Amino acid sequence: MAGLNYNHLRYFWAVAREGNLTRTAEKLLVSQSALSIQIKKLETQLGHDLFERTGRQLLLTEAGRIAFDHAETIFAGGAELLATLNGRREERRSILRVGALATLSRNFQIGFLRPLLSRENVEVIVRSGTTAYLLQSLEAHRLDVVLVNVAPPRDAATPWISHPIAEQPVSLIGTPARIGKGGTLASLLTREPLVLPTMESSVRIGFDALIDRMGLRVRVAAEVDDMAMMRLLAREDIGVAVVPPIVVKDELASGLLVEVHQLPQLSETFFAVTLKRRFPNPLLRALLEPDAAGEWLE
Template sequence: MSLLNLHHLRLFRAVAIDGTLTRAAQRLNLSQSALSTQIRTLEDSLGHALFERRGRGLVLTEAGRIALDHAEAIFRAADDLTATLRETGRVRRALRVGALATLSRNFQIQFLRPLIGRSDVEVVLRSGSQAELLRGLEGLALDVVLTNLAPARDASSPWLVHRLDEQPVGMIGTPARVGQARRCLAELIATEPLILPAPDTALRAAFDALTARHGLSPTVAAEADDMAMLRLLAREDAGLAVIPPIVVRDELEAGILVEAATLDGIRESFLAVTLQRRFPNPLIDEVLRQSAAR
């Protein structure tokens, strides 16, 4: 097997981005013929055509799209290696955190609290879907992903899943709605309008299973896939919200909201997902150790 020439791979990436040999050659300060020759050499090495001509431009073949994905990962890894090894002796370090867009903000702050305010640390926060965040983690654009959804794993999966915390789930509402007298869970579900997580969440699936076991048909006042919106709807007295108390910790402490019942057997897990790396960000171990100690 011939060794992959990273110089050729870098030239290929430039052509793929520019879409023409002419523009890429100008940007790379090469002749068009020299660039074309080196692209053909890479194609011969890989055993596949990487481009096909359409009009005056070039478009990637299926093999070309695969090669570009791998090229981006290779050069991101090289950039990350350089940046990581240069961290030695630097005064300020960065931790790049991705968080599921629907994840509790209180939990995110709790995880990051050991780093907040430190003069030697810059925290970079990004939110998105699980798929987007895991792509960022795999592409080394993120150091850690905070989520409540465990990613699928098998023998070839690169993920390391760290369980940070597990919270009970309650039914939470305003003092006026909950009232003074304690009511049983079945009565609350049967009589009060409910604010529920979106149907595609693990928490909603567990709640639906609970109501089905007890033969209950709840009245759904609202659904949301964002914990912050569930919190706001509960504050607006739209109904009883099915959420972990950590999401509304401040409101519970202030008496703005109260917990009417705990949903036995339903718990929300909070996870940190990292990538197996030879040079992990040292800040990751630091925050994971402190999270485990709490």
């Protein structure tokens, strides 16, 4: 096999970074057709299409994302060579692109990513958004993994692989002044105003079913779709929050909040969603392998 043509690779790299063939051609002072020819030659040599067109957009294929990551490393290596010879040492870094549901517990996210966050040569890029946006980005190879608390539907058109990575119990949590004296679960639920997840949450669905089974009427102080906001409302003593303890683990450790009752048969499951790929990001193994379990929620 002939050696890789680095001119072709640089042209591809420039287009991938710009996302537009016309603008890249203008910046490189070459014709658009010449640029297309160089990229086509690279695709022929590699044996894979590197781009797919969506309207006027150029999107990287899976092979394109792999090629782009290698090109980033290669051309960063050139910059590193110059820096080294000029007395400035820079290390190469591997990259993992993570998408996280905007409402997901930050404590959980940090715990899940901790095995990589401690590595000096690894850069973790975290994007937040809705489940639909994140899954679209995963399918477009802009993300390597997506963290959610509800497994997305799987079918032939969208073959997501949902890895259940942790399950957390759900508890009643509030300030010591509000619930420090305790009481039965039923008495607390009927006596205190509650801070609940919104109706779309799997935790809320389970909580409503629990209340129905117990035959109780409760008073809702707030419905919130963001775990960080639930944490703040609990700290401000707006009411008793129905949350997994990991959401408020720092406040529990300091005594600012207390956990009074674990709700029976109610839990929140966290999933790492990936797609089956020919070239998976090797950094994922450190997060998804079985012996990493238990570290995510510490």
